[in-house]
Amino acid sequence: MKQFQFGIEHEVAFLNRNGQFADFSNTQFAEFDTIVAALPEYASDYPQLRIGDAGIKRKRWYIEGFERFDEQGRVTDCLPKGIEIRTTIHPDIEGAIAELQTSFQQLRAKAAALGFTPVLTSFNPQLAAFEPNPPLNDYERRRRQASAEKQTAHIPMLTYGPDLNFSIPGLQPADIIDIGQKLTFYSPYILPFSYSSPFYKGRLWSGLSIRTFIRTGARPAAMVFVDPQHLLKSTPSLTKPTRLPAETGRIEFKAFDSCADFQLYGALLALLKGLALDTTLPGRALVPDAALHQQSACGGFQDETIFEGAKAVMTLVSKALGRDHDAHFLAPLHHLLNHRQSPADMMIQKFQETGHLLTAMQYDVNPYEIEIDVA
Numbered sequence: 001m002k003q004f005q006f007g008i009e010h011e012v013a014f015l016n017r018n019g020q021f022a023d024f025s026n027t028q029f030a031e032f033d034t035i036v037a038a039l040p041e042y043a044s045d046y047p048q049l050r051i052g053d054a055g056i057k058r059k060r061w062y063i064e065g066f067e068r069f070d071e072q073g074r075v076t077d078c079l080p081k082g083i084e085i086r087t088t089i090h091p092d093i094e095g096a097i098a099e100l101q102t103s104f105q106q107l108r109a110k111a112a113a114l115g116f117t118p119v120l121t122s123f124n125p126q127l128a129a130f131e132p133n134p135p136l137n138d139y140e141r142r143r144r145q146a147s148a149e150k151q152t153a154h155i156p157m158l159t160y161g162p163d164l165n166f167s168i169p170g171l172q173p174a175d176i177i178d179i180g181q182k183l184t185f186y187s188p189y190i191l192p193f194s195y196s197s198p199f200y201k202g203r204l205w206s207g208l209s210i211r212t213f214i215r216t217g218a219r220p221a222a223m224v225f226v227d228p229q230h231l232l233k234s235t236p237s238l239t240k241p242t243r244l245p246a247e248t249g250r251i252e253f254k255a256f257d258s259c260a261d262f263q264l265y266g267a268l269l270a271l272l273k274g275l276a277l278d279t280t281l282p283g284r285a286l287v288p289d290a291a292l293h294q295q296s297a298c299g300g301f302q303d304e305t306i307f308e309g310a311k312a313v314m315t316l317v318s319k320a321l322g323r324d325h326d327a328h329f330l331a332p333l334h335h336l337l338n339h340r341q342s343p344a345d346m347m348i349q350k351f352q353e354t355g356h357l358l359t360a361m362q363y364d365v366n367p368y369e370i371e372i373d374v375a
Contacts, residue, residue, distance in 0.1 A: 006096040009086040009163040017115030024079040032063045038110040048246040097266045119361040122197035122211040122257035130157035148235040163252045173230040180224035185283035187221035188292045189309035192300035194256040195342035207298035208344040217290025221255040234286045270329035274317030301340040
């Protein structure tokens with residue numbers, strides 16, 4: 001069995017002390033920065049964690065937002081949407097999940113002391129658009145044309161979700177890119193395992209993931225980090241040049257919704273691992289199928305095409321993992337598939353019971369009804 005390495009990035013949304021959803025419309029960078037400043041910095045995290053040009057990403061926690069620049073290219077502000085947690089690189093799924101849980105509890109405690117409460121969502125439940133104010137200047141407009149992702153940078157200001165990262169040391173660039181294309185093709189079939197954005201413009205949406213409906217297609221499902229000579233041209237991008245040695249060969253799956261129970265991330269990482277190990281699934285795509293992702297976002301596993309595709313994937317993933325230790329992580333995915341449910345169904349039920357949208361976004365919402373032993 002190939003050796004894998006794993007990491008997780010998880011975006012956290014908040015309510016403020018007035019019980020309002022905290023975002024760029026009502027929250028200043030400095031307010032979230034006070035939370036991050038109270039959290040520890042671990043010298044051993046570097047150089048595997050990237051700090052970035054603006055210096056915002058100094059810790060395992062950093063403010064996610066839209067950076068503003070002056071005409072000379074200097075950062076002048078960052079319009080915040082929330083705080084992202086990122087783990088260090090781990091040789092097993094258990095280690096990545098355990099670190100994420102610890103980091104989340106540290107964040108939750110520091111945020112509570114300053115009047116902020118984490119809530120689970122994958123799309124801003126109140127706002128439907130982000131428009132930079134003031135409008136972009138000439139430098140910012142030129143910068144926005146630098147990549148396919150910068151051209152759609154307004155979309156992530158409304159979305160919240162994880163990057164589930166893995167790498168297989170020693171794998172050749174062509175093989176890494178092939179895995180990225182496989183994940184891109186099968187993305188719409190596996191996303192309902194995570195759906196958690198059934199709210200839009202302050203009310204219940206007609207589907208399960210407004211995030212997927214709007215995002216995936218305009219933005220990538222998977223991203224592969226390779227040396228510049230191996231880059232492929234596509235919009236959105238499948239490949240991205242490595243920015244530090246620890247990124248080389250990394251595969252990021254970016255299309256899942258956020259999960260209330262972090263053990264579900266363990267299940268999804270095992271699913272991605274099985275997809276990487278599988279040698280039989282034929283589908284490959286350079287860019288996501290936007291229409292099929294929208295079909296998936298609306299119907300989830302109730303849609304026969306998505307359901308049958310997910311069943312086929314799960315069968316072959318289970319076979320690829322075989323007796324691998326991580327196969328046990330798949331249990332909640334089998335449960336969700338057998339019941340043709342997504343976590344969003346539980347959120348919708350909670351909303352219908354309480355009538356309160358933000359109550360349905362609490363982190364104590366259990367996306368499935370079984371426990372999973374990670375020992």
